[in-house]
Amino acid sequence: MAKDTRTIEELSPWEDARRMLAKAKDEGIATVWDRLAEQTPHCTFCDQGLTCNKCVMGPCRVNPKGPKRQLGVCGADGDLTVARNFGRFVAAGAASHSDHGRDLLEALESVGQGTAPGYAVRDADKLVRLCAEVGIETKGLDAPDQAKALAEHFFEDFGTRRPALSLLSRAPKKRREIWDAARSTPRGIDRECVEMLHRTHMGVDCDPVSICLHAARTALADGWGGSMIGTELSDILFGTPRPATVEANLGVLRADSVNILVHGHSPVVSEMILAAARDPEMVAKAKAVGAAGINVAGLCCTGNEVLMRQGVPLAGNHLMTELALVTGAVEMVVADYQCVMPSLVQIASCYHTRFVSTSEKARFPGGTHLEFTLENARDKAHEAVELAIEAFTRRDAGRVDIPSVPVSLRTGYSNEAVLEALGGSAEPLLAAIKIGLVRGVVGIVGCNNPKLPHDGILTGLAKELIRQDILVVVTGCATVAMGKAGLMTTEGLEQAGVGLAEFCSRFDLPPVLHVGSCVDNSRILALCGLLADALGVDIADLPVAASAPEWYSEKAAAIGLYAVASGIMTHLGLPPNILGSELVTGLALEGLEDVFGATFVVEPDPVKAAEAISRRITAKRLALGLND
């Protein structure tokens, strides 16, 4: 196998990752970095977005610079090929978030119908608030009826019955006019994804710009639709996050306990696993085989979901998922869907670790499939925990190595919790922004990518921004990075600028606020809508920006595009596969400014990225008549 020429020190800055990379090497276990080395160099046509396999007259490799193969067999040129590929890429990401949101919707409906034992409405106030927001009269309706009515309402957002999604009401009026003018107002969540597949079939939409605008509409259907519904309903069903202090990194695994890692994205399965692991009867069974207890820890976005609401420790982010198994201390990985590397099944089989898949739509051959439904989830969760206890008896103590001590981080900053921390309204934050104590707010989100130094751009960027008095909000895999870097406790304020430190100390906030998982980026959109309305401006006028510095997934592309289409400049550490088209690249980096008032910025260097973001924030501040 080809080897990555980078040293372990270059791959990751963290002690837990380095120790496990060395152990993997010793034990002959291949990781994502080894496979990347094998795949490098990548196909240059694919890298630039210039391959097409959308029909069997092809596949085609389009070479816009010629002399040969300037067009695909059907006549598609490079611009069209790149646009069609990018459109589908975004639609896949939007579909993933939204299909996850739909699962919460089905859960809410079943709770209303009384067919989901073990699930319940845990935030009844939020249910009432949401009903009121979308115009459902709640007087005379009990919680189950409210749940059914709200589910009914949101099911229509997925279909084709409305001219616009209902939660677009959270966007400022000016923003909605911009969307209307660009024909980018999302109508139905599923509709926009399906329409993208239709448009990009051979011989449908042949205008690259038109495809890109529909990509924006599809992405907006994710951010203000599928993801936003997913977030709100998760809060209703599992509780709206409240501030808490929790632990992170591989040190959260316990040598003396049954370790279960929950992985994927949806809280529907992981919440049940957690409940089963906390069941005294299960704990007694674990003790009967010699374990001190049952320890549940999270990976990736499922990890963020249960961290935010239940204080479950976070074992690691995307690039740590394989390495977590290399500790030899994990009895079970329970996965729902998305970002679950298929390699985990192979790595699990090198140890006593059981890999359990739970979703009908995400099967992993070689693992154990325990299919969870809303009806059987409680029983299946107990079954899973029993299997984990059984696996504990097969653990090889000689191969166990749990590196590092856990770090602490603050979590739980839902918009409700942020407003509460500020004393009930956004006014103190707005006041701090106006006088320049806080110069702006930046969302740093998204994944890891083995092409980039693990967590390096994420933490480098965050440190630069907070030093410049810019408040950072964080979601997804970025969370673990910031936590490990010590930026998510009030001690992190030592690294912040004077103004930001003063503001945060006054309200007992860390300089980097954890607002949730990837679907919870919708909280950031809603917060931007709220701040813009409070100032009587558009989102594009706010001193805010977004960044997905180490992104890898289709979902991250959808997030980036809905942020830009919402008027938020978005930084990426590496570009999507669009560089084969000057037209599409130009649109992403410049042209979208004229349409949506924001663009993408691509910059792998965190300091330079921070400069670009800071310049943008200064420009927005000056335009609002504030000091720079």
Ligand code: CUV
């Ligand atoms: Ni949804 S999308 S690697 S788990 S953030 Fe993590 Fe987050 Fe990216 Fe995936």
Ligand code: SF4
């Ligand atoms: Fe080739 Fe056109 Fe078919 Fe794509 S759609 S594979 S470019 S012929």
